[in-house]
Each structure stands twice: as C-alpha cells, then as structure tokens.
Amino acid sequence: MVPRPDLPELRYWTEMHYRPRRLLCHLCGTTREWTAERQGNALIAATLGGPDDPFFERPLWLQTPCCNKVLWAYNGRHVDVLEAYVAARLRERAGYPAMSMLDRLPAWMKKARNRTEVLRALQRLRSRLELSAPSDRPDAAYPGRGGAGARPVRAPYFRPPY
Known part of the structure; x- marks a missing residue:
C-alpha cells in the first residue's frame, strides 16, 4: 500500500488518513484504489x-500469535520501533503523554513478564519481511482457511477535512 504518487505535498500529518491510496502487488499484478x-x-x-x-481491509502480512493475542506491524520500521521499546529496560516518556504510538500499546506488550515472548514474536515478523511467495503468507490472509474469516464491523470515524 502506497500513497498515490500524483498527489500534492502534505500540509498536515492528519491528511494521511484521507489521502487516496493504491494497493500494488508486484507478484500477481493486483491493483486497487482507495479514496x-x-x-x-x-x-x-x-x-x-x-x-x-x-485502507483496503485485508489482513496484514506482518502478524503472528503472541501471548494469546495477535502481534502485528505495518512494515520493517514499525517492527524496529516496537522491538526497541519492548527491549528497553527503562522507558522514559518524551513529549506529551498518550500522544505517541508507544504510549498506546496494549498492556500485555508492555509487561516485563511478556518481554521475551514479544521479542521472539517480533523476530518472527522480521523474518517474514524476507518472504514474498503466496505460500509464505499467514493463514489469516486467506479467509476460510483457518484465518480471520469475518472481520469485526468498525464504526465510521468522523473527522473534519480541515
């Protein structure tokens, strides 16, 4: 998933939630647009x-079971940030509380007793970054094959466009 290349530069970071997107699969040639x-x-x-x-409501490539939950990431940078945070023995706050992604992580990921298992799961996600064949995809990517199946219904999220 990438922002469409023909769009003007962002004025505000919140515009990322509204910008048109394009889904491209270099393996099978699938292309989809989202607005x-x-x-x-x-x-x-x-x-x-x-x-x-x-944007496209498809299961993420980077997801794995961990502590009876699903640990997921959007990309390699996301895995890096999560790994650095979970591995840290001392987590100092910088900036405004409850404003960063790390402040909003679920409690099970932040607990010291889960540190080893979460770090092991993040390593599994990192190894998945190297895979690209359709047979390498997680079962959740294929509804009806023991995967996610039905998605929970999300309420629409309203924000003004300014």
Missing part, C-alpha cells in the same frame, strides 16, 4: 490499528 468516503461535507478517515490494513 476516503464522504458523508455530507465530512470525509470518513481510515481507522488505524488492528491486524488489518486500514
């Missing part, structure tokens, strides 16, 4: 978080 829905004068933003792609 934010409109409800009256409001745009409905993509809902970030969870083991599904926020």
Whole structure:
C-alpha cells in the first residue's frame, strides 16, 4: 500500500488518513484504489490499528500469535520501533503523554513478564519481511482457511477535512 504518487505535498500529518491510496502487488499484478468516503461535507478517515490494513481491509502480512493475542506491524520500521521499546529496560516518556504510538500499546506488550515472548514474536515478523511467495503468507490472509474469516464491523470515524 502506497500513497498515490500524483498527489500534492502534505500540509498536515492528519491528511494521511484521507489521502487516496493504491494497493500494488508486484507478484500477481493486483491493483486497487482507495479514496476516503464522504458523508455530507465530512470525509470518513481510515481507522488505524488492528491486524488489518486500514485502507483496503485485508489482513496484514506482518502478524503472528503472541501471548494469546495477535502481534502485528505495518512494515520493517514499525517492527524496529516496537522491538526497541519492548527491549528497553527503562522507558522514559518524551513529549506529551498518550500522544505517541508507544504510549498506546496494549498492556500485555508492555509487561516485563511478556518481554521475551514479544521479542521472539517480533523476530518472527522480521523474518517474514524476507518472504514474498503466496505460500509464505499467514493463514489469516486467506479467509476460510483457518484465518480471520469475518472481520469485526468498525464504526465510521468522523473527522473534519480541515
């Protein structure tokens, strides 16, 4: 998933939730487009978080079971940040509380007793970055094959377009 290359430069970081997206698969040639829905004068933003792609609602490539939950990441940089945070013995706050992704991580990922298992799961995600064949994809990528199957219904998230 990439932002469309023909768009003007961002003015505000929140625009990322509304910008048109393009899904490209270099292996099978699949191409899809996503644009934010409109409800009256409001745009409905993509809902970030969870083991599904926020724009195309497909299961993420980088997901693995961990501590009876699903640990997921969007890309290699996301894995790096999570790994650095979980591995840290002392976690100091920088900036405003509850404003960063790390402040909003679930409690099970932050607990010291789960550190080893979470780091092991992050290594599994890192090894998955090297895989590209369809047979390497997680079962969750194929509904009906023991994977995610039905998705939970998400309420629309309203934000003004300004």
